Amino acid sequence: MSSFTTFEQLPLTPSCQKAIHKLGFSTLTPIQAQILPHTLAGQDAIGQAQTGTGKTATFLITLIEALLKRPFEKADKRFLGEPRAVILAPTRELAQQIYEDCVELTRFTKLHSVCVMGGTDYAKQQSEFDKGYLDILIATPGRLIDWVHKHEIFLDRVEVLVLDEADRMLDMGFIPDIKRLVRRMPANTDRQSLLFSATFNQDVMNLAYRWLYQPVFVEIEPENKTSDLVDQQFYLLMEDQKLLALRQIIEQDDVKKLIIFANRKDQVKRLYYKLKSDYKTVMLSGDVDQSRREKYLQRFKDDNANGGAKIMVATDVAGRGIHVDDISHVVNYTLPDQPDDYVHRIGRTGRAGHTGVSISFVSEDDAFNLPALENHLETKFDLQQWQG
DSSP states (O other): OOSOOBGGGSOOOHHHHHHHHHTTOOBOOHHHHHHHHHHTTTOOEEEEOOTTSSHHHHHHHHHHHHHHHSOOOTTSOOOTTOOSEEEEOSSHHHHHHHHHHHHHHTTTSOOOEEEEOTTSOHHHHHHHHTTSOOOEEEEOHHHHHHHHHTTSOOOTTOOEEEEOSHHHHHHTTOHHHHHHHHHTSOOTTSSEEEEEESSOOHHHHHHHHHHSSSOEEEEOOOSSSSOTTEEEEEEEOOGGGHHHHHHHHHTSTTOOSEEEEOSSHHHHHHHHHHHTTTSOEEEESTTSOHHHHHHHHHHHHSOGGGTOOSEEEEOGGGTSSOOOTTOOEEEESSOOSSHHHHHHHHTTSSOTTOOEEEEEEEOTTTGGGHHHHHHHHTOOOOEEEOOO
C-alpha cells in the first residue's frame, strides 16, 4: 500500500502542482495512490481500473512530470513532428477528453499538446504541428498511422507511451496498427510505457508484457461493478411499447439530462428523428462526423436553460470517454450485447457524488442478453412490468 494520500505529498513540479490545485484535486484516488509513486520514479505500469477512477490524471501527471524534469539541452536538436510522449486511445471521444484534461494540467507549463483523430480536417491538424515542437501527442491509432505514412510525425524520440483502454483497442481491431506504431518507437527499455484497461484477459496481458519493461501491476477492483449511486430499474414491455414508455420517462419532472443508448447506428438515427421535433435532442454515433460530434457534445454539456440539449441518443461509442456531471438518467433502449458496455453506459450517471437512475427496457428481443448481464454483475434483476 502507498503511504501517499494527497497530491501535495507527491514530488511534483510547482507548475504541475499549481494546475492540480486549480482543478480542485486534493486526495489521491486508490489507483493514483498505488501507481504514481512507481511511475513518477520512471517505472512502467499496468493499471486495471474502471472509468471514473482517476486513471487519466494518473498517466497525464506521470508524463508531464517526466517531460518537465528532463528538459532538452540548448545544444540538443529538435524537429517539428517529433512527439516526446504519445497517448493512444480507441475512440475520438476519449482522445478529445484526454486532450482537454491535458490542456488543463499543462496550463502553467510551455508543453505543446496536439490531438489527432479520424473525422477531423488534416489541414487543421497540420497547422497545430506547425505551431512548435510537439511534446504530447494524443491520438487514435488509425489517424496517427496516416500522419506517420505522410512523414509528418516521427516516433523515434518518444520518451513515454500510454495505451488507454487496451481491452477496447483489442475489441476494435487496433492491435496491428499499434504494433506498427510501437515498432517505430525506441525500445521498451529506452522509454516509459503505461497501459490501462478496465478488464484484463490473456490477450491484453500478452501485449502488456511485450510492450512494457518490468511493469508494476496495480489492480483496483471496484467493490461493485456498478455504483451504489445509480438506481437500476428493469422493465418488461413489448418492442412496440418502447417509444411511448420513453416519452413518458422524458416528461418526468426529475429528468434533467438523459442519455438514451441503443445498440445500432440505425436505431439511434430513428430515435433521434422521432424525438428531436418535441425535445432538444442530439445524436452521437459512428455516422456523425467529428465537427458535428463536437458541436452535439457541447450542446449536451450546456445548461438546459441556456439552449443546451436535454437528451443525447447514442451508441456505445458514447459510453466511454464522455464525462458530463449532471446526467440524471440513462435509458437502455436496447440491452447491450456486451455486459461491460452496460457498466459503462450506466456509469454516465451517478457521477461526482450525485445520484442517478438507469432504466433498462427488456422486450422479447433483449431477453437473450439478460443472463450474461446478471452473471457478469453477480446479481438477479428485479424485472417489473411497465405500467405506462
